[in-house]
Amino acid sequence: MSENNKKLNEQLVRCLLDDKMPTSIKLKKMDYIIRLGALVDTKHKTGYSLLSLAKIMGDEEVISFLKEKGGKEIKPTKDNLEEFFKNASVDEINKFLSVLPDGYELECDVDLAHKGLENLPNFSKIVVGGNFVCCWNKLKNLVGAPKEVGGKFDCCWNGITSLKGAPKKVGMSFYCLENKLENLKYKPQKIGEKIYSDIDANIVKRTVKKGVDKMIDLWFDR
Numbered sequence: 001m002s003e004n005n006k007k008l009n010e011q012l013v014r015c016l017l018d019d020k021m022p023t024s025i026k027l028k029k030m031d032y033i034i035r036l037g038a039l040v041d042t043k044h045k046t047g048y049s050l051l052s053l054a055k056i057m058g059d060e061e062v063i064s065f066l067k068e069k070g071g072k073e074i075k076p077t078k079d080n081l082e083e084f085f086k087n088a089s090v091d092e093i094n095k096f097l098s099v100l101p102d103g104y105e106l107e108c109d110v111d112l113a114h115k116g117l118e119n120l121p122n123f124s125k126i127v128v129g130g131n132f133v134c135c136w137n138k139l140k141n142l143v144g145a146p147k148e149v150g151g152k153f154d155c156c157w158n159g160i161t162s163l164k165g166a167p168k169k170v171g172m173s174f175y176c177l178e179n180k181l182e183n184l185k186y187k188p189q190k191i192g193e194k195i196y197s198d199i200d201a202n203i204v205k206r207t208v209k210k211g212v213d214k215m216i217d218l219w220f221d222r
Contacts, residue, residue, distance in 0.1 A: 046084050046096050047076025053099055081108040093121040105129050109151065112137070120144030124165070132167075134158075135175075142166045142186075153188070155179070163187050 051071035054062040076084075085093060085108075100106075102125040109130035112120070117137040123146040131151035139158040143165035152172040160179035163186040173193040181199060188195075 047074070047080035049074035056104065057099055057101060078108045081106060082111065085110045085112065090115075090117065090119075090121050097122055097126060100126060103127060103147075109133070110146075120165075123147075131172075152193075 048056075049072055051063065051066045051073045052075050054066060055073065084096070088096075104125075105127040107129040110123070110128050110132045112132075112134045114136045117134065117139060120134060120139065120143065122144045123132075124144055126146050127148045127150070128146040129150040131154070132146055132149045133152075133154045134145075135154050135156040135158065137158050139155065139160055141160060141162045141164045142155060145153075145155075145165050146167050148169045148171075149167045150171040152175065153167060153170045154175040156175050156177045156179070158179055160176065160181060163176065163181065163184060166174075166186050167188050169190045170188045171192045174188055174191050174195045176195070176197045179198065181197060184195070184197060184199060
């Protein structure tokens with residue numbers, strides 16, 4: 001977002017908080033402005049203008065007000081969004097996600113690897129069109145994961161003991177290796193390709209071991 005657009009959005013925020021604006025908007029929109037802090041008041045920007053977010057929310061009252069104040073519709077590129085999710089804090093991400101409507105699709109990859117996360121940001125009402133990666137963290141479950149992921153889902157190398165919260169649908173493969181799972185309860189209902197887990201790997205190891213043991217027994221029985 002350019003410096004001019006940033007200043008414009010900051011001016012619009014001040015307008016919305018101005019004592020002279022209509023009481024109906026002021027009373028209704030204080031929470032709205034606080035939730036848009038991820039856009040104006042933080043280091044990492046989503047790339048959406050206030051007007052674009054208002055349109056996403058379908059808030060006609062704010063849309064009309066922003067247009068009267070000269071608001072412009074600005075949307076982020078795929079790279080803007082991916083950079084935001086990679087670098088923003090959990091609090092910044094949650095502020096942004098809180099203004100998106102149920103079922104909204106983010107047309108990008110989301111990379112949350114190596115963030116030291118103990119809990120996922122709340123993507124639970126969101127669809128991620130690309131890949132969703134949350135490996136190498138400290139997660140115990142998948143509460144907060146997107147409702148759907150169009151690409152792959154990777155939650156390897158955590159301390160996950162339950163897949164509770166996992167997406168209902170994953171378009172490609174679901175990776176949950178190197179965790180502490182004892183079963184695959186709560187796994188996605190639909191997986192486009194394969195599921196990779198320690199449980200499957202251990203089954204293969206046991207099967208191979210049984211086969212090798214049987215071959216050894218047959219050899220010495222000859």
